[in-house]
Amino acid sequence: MTAIERRHFLAAAAGLLAAGGLRWTGAEAASSARYVVSACAAGDGGTLARVVRDDGHVVATLPLPGRGHGAARRPAMREVVVFARRPGRFALAFDPLSPDPARRIDAPPGHHFYGHGVFSPDGRWLFACENDYGKGRGRIGVYDADAAYRRESELEAYAIGPHEMVLMSDGRTLAVANGGILTHPDKGRRKLNIDSMQPALTYIDTASGALLHDHRLAPDLHQLSIRHLAVTSDDEVGFVMQFEGPRNRLVPLVGLHRGEEEIFLPEADETVLRAMRQYCGSAAVDVSGRVLAASAPRGGCVTFWSMAGCSYLGAVELSDGCGVAASGGPGGFLLSNGHGRLLRYNALSGEMRRLDDPAAMPVLWDNHLLAFAL
Template identity: 70%
Template sequence: MLSASRPAGCSNCSVDRSRKFSACRWDSTAMTAIDRRAFLTASAASCAAWGLCLPRAVLAAESRCFVSACSDEDGNTLARVVTGDGRLLATLPLPERGHGAARRPGQREVVVFARRPGRFALAFDPLSAEPLRRFDAAAGRHFYGHGAFSPDGRWLFACENDYDNARGCIGVYDATVGYRREAELESHAIGPHEIVLLSDGRTLVVANGGIQTHPQAGRRKLNIDSMQPSLAYIDAASGALLHDHRLPAEMHQASIRHIAATANDVIGVAMQYEGPRNNLVPLVGFQHAEAEIVLPPSDAATLRSLQQYCGGAAMDASGQVLAASAPRGGNITFWSVARQCHLGSLALADGCGVAASGAPGGFLASSGYGRLVHHNALSGETTRLDDPAAAPVAWDNHLLALTL
């Protein structure tokens, strides 16, 4: 629930925390996999009579939409597009489990990436769900699940693993010729997970998680004792390393995994801790230009609520609030960008996907138990969204906001 108390070190925060949100914890974080399947099956039975999909004509009044990978009760892997109030617009089958997605500027086109260690990427029309082009990572590479486009929509920069050489790289794809792979840039560390392009249209910022993996080892992490995460600023044209930001030595097991940027290039950072389970470490930070990464002070209760794992990061439309999800802890946390302090948290079991909803402080959040929730971190208002016409799904880790 949102805390009614003012977080330590945040005496200037003005968010109203008087309203309680215990009713927002609709699912227990202790729900088992069997319970989750049962939930999807029961939900499917209850809504079967409603049909499958909202007519696309509704988009005339619904321009802001959201894309997420997901899976249905039969284990089918999908990508779905929903409106801002949670109604289903389109569903696209995926060859394997998806992860993140990127919008191509100037086109009605989205690319969804495979989850590590998957190798597929699929471009599609988010309104019709028509597949436009599938392309795969190069030999000896796999995707990490995230990418970013150049402002003109031509170049796609995708986070990849050169796994035989334990080297992170950025694949560069030309969308105008069927996403042909034209170049490769160094990520300048191991494990590039998420990537954003800054407002200059030339500088890439890469969250290098620092964790070595190999497809032959499945999802096992191979270098936890020696991992060195980084936040790398890279020239998109030359591949040159512009700035390299590292955490203090005692924080080297905090994997920098997810990032989000404001319009003026403040970077929000969300991390996953691979050290001893009894350690309480800050996992949310901010960074700007050449300055070091700042980790806002947090009380012990807030740190415990993260369960050493942040699953996603997003900035609100105004650039005032960073949302960092903590699915293992069953919370979405909110942080002031200007004051760099914790504003409060929304309880949402297995809540991981988060994206700006359009209004200042507003976010759409999704969960692995099929929930979609709109929450405003500035007003404290929360709305659960349901579409009785849509078959239930388990939402995957990330939401992409787009305007059609």
């Protein structure tokens, strides 16, 4: 795999349809090991989620009732939730180290999931990005994990298309990437309001439901859909976008934001923007909080950006590479692609290592990686 550009950064990522459960591939101890969960597809087209130790060893594979997307880990618990890809209505909660059946969570009538969610710090509440498609508005579903994921309430997203969200360090404020695109499951994945879409980065108080901040892009960038985001421990948000405007227009695809400041869009030269092909698929921040990874699967690359310097740093080629997650020390990431590759890459050194499990059935990785320690 060839690097497009490598630089040294900053001077110097109710049941599983009741019949099934995890396809257990061996006993696994939960002693300070690191794991990755991702939706994926089998060679026969079956939809799955896979649990992988971060050395590449496959721990388990979970059949899904449809295509999955993102995942969330429940704090202080050995539990992960995988969400359906839009416009899917299911999510599955399961213990990644146990063959016990998963618990199915369904979106309420008139709603579907967008593929992402996040837990409260105590693990009690699951917040899920949802589309209230009958009313054409974004909502945040609130599910009680202690009560078998019963849906207790919902919060206003204050924009259309809340796709992904992160919880800030205060444990109660959500930062929400609202893509601004109106959809309806009767129309499949068709986008219904491209001419009038209004993406937004909103901050919501989960305790009161109040809108704390609402940040919009410049009017001439209203077709730049804010889709995925990552946050540092000191609340700097990095987000990535997908452009729905003219195919020949080059626009920024990465943004940074903090507190009540204005959104900042780091500059990159035309060669970089052209290579990204107007589309970012996922975002992650390394453990140091200094490097943002922004995948560009249509362009066949993963790009890296300085959070402190607010600037483009470099990229590595990865055909159909979309999944990114922090791993290891500063500059360390896990990367995955739609051809079945799982890689460890260090953006500071340029070192890359392929993670394989020869004993496991090959799969094609979907859009997102969730990395966590147990």
